[in-house]
Amino acid sequence: METMEITNIKTEVAEIVAIFTKSLEGIKLAGEKLVKLLDSGVTKEEIYEASGVAMRTWETLEAIGRGTMDSRLLMGGGVNRSNIKRLPLSDQRRIMDGEKLTLVLEDGDSIQVDPMNCEREQAKQLFQGSHIRTESEQRAYIEQENSFNVKDMARSAKVTKCWVVDKGTLYVDRGVISKEEIKQIMQEMM
Numbered sequence: 001m002e003t004m005e006i007t008n009i010k011t012e013v014a015e016i017v018a019i020f021t022k023s024l025e026g027i028k029l030a031g032e033k034l035v036k037l038l039d040s041g042v043t044k045e046e047i048y049e050a051s052g053v054a055m056r057t058w059e060t061l062e063a064i065g066r067g068t069m070d071s072r073l074l075m076g077g078g079v080n081r082s083n084i085k086r087l088p089l090s091d092q093r094r095i096m097d098g099e100k101l102t103l104v105l106e107d108g109d110s111i112q113v114d115p116m117n118c119e120r121e122q123a124k125q126l127f128q129g130s131h132i133r134t135e136s137e138q139r140a141y142i143e144q145e146n147s148f149n150v151k152d153m154a155r156s157a158k159v160t161k162c163w164v165v166d167k168g169t170l171y172v173d174r175g176v177i178s179k180e181e182i183k184q185i186m187q188e189m190m
Contacts, residue, residue, distance in 0.1 A: 024071045031065025038062065072096045078116030083127040091132060101126055104138040106146075147171070165189055 037047065044062075048055050063069035069085055070092040077084045077096070084095055095101075100112035103122055113122060115132075125141050126133060133141060147169070164171045165188045 020075075024074075027061070027071050027074065028064060031061045031063075031071070033065070034058065034061050035065035070096050076116065078114070079120075080116055080118065080123045080127070083123055084115065086127075086130045087132065088130065101132060102135060104135050104142065106142055108139075110135065 034047070038044065044055065044058055047058055051058075060069065060074070063085075064071045064074075067089055070089060073081060073085055073092065073096065084092055087095070095115050101115045102110050103113045103118070103126060104110050113126075115123070115126060118126065125138055128137070128141075146166075165185065168189060170185060170189065
């Protein structure tokens with residue numbers, strides 16, 4: 001196969017982008033028309049039966065028509081598409097336009113990440129339902145996750161102690177502690 005010249009590649013790509021953009025505009029119009037049909041009293045089930053198109057497709061088209069989902073999420077959104085779809089439309093658009101989000105690290109520093117392609121654990125920290133966590137909310141999330149991890153270690157450890165001291169915080173695995181154990185705990189906390 002012959003290598004295309006850069007100008008030919010740019011021309012071909014521009015045509016593809018134009019077709020794709022027109023397709024997205026058509027999807028938006030179809031969504032708006034679907035919403036009018038639904039608002040007139042026709043049910044999703046009637047539409048599904050008349051079309052044979054999967055119900056999930058109609059639900060997605062309705063979300064686009066009602067303006068709760070950016071149509072670009074049909075073809076993009078990366079590995080975190082399901083998280084991004086739950087966000088308000090303005091946040092979806094910012095992300096689809098390439099905006100990076102601030103991710104707080106455990107040491108207190110922060111980095112900018114691509115929310116469409118960040119790792120699963122990072123997405124759990126960034127997104128909470130239909131909300132992007134603020135930096136302070138992320139710090140609280142990290143603290144909570146760390147405390148759960150310490151508690152899990154205390155529960156799963158096969159030792160005689162029923163507690164774990166971590167960063168000056170005491171996590172107890174059972175309700176009764178002897179005087180001797182209290183002395184040990186106080187020594188560990190000092």
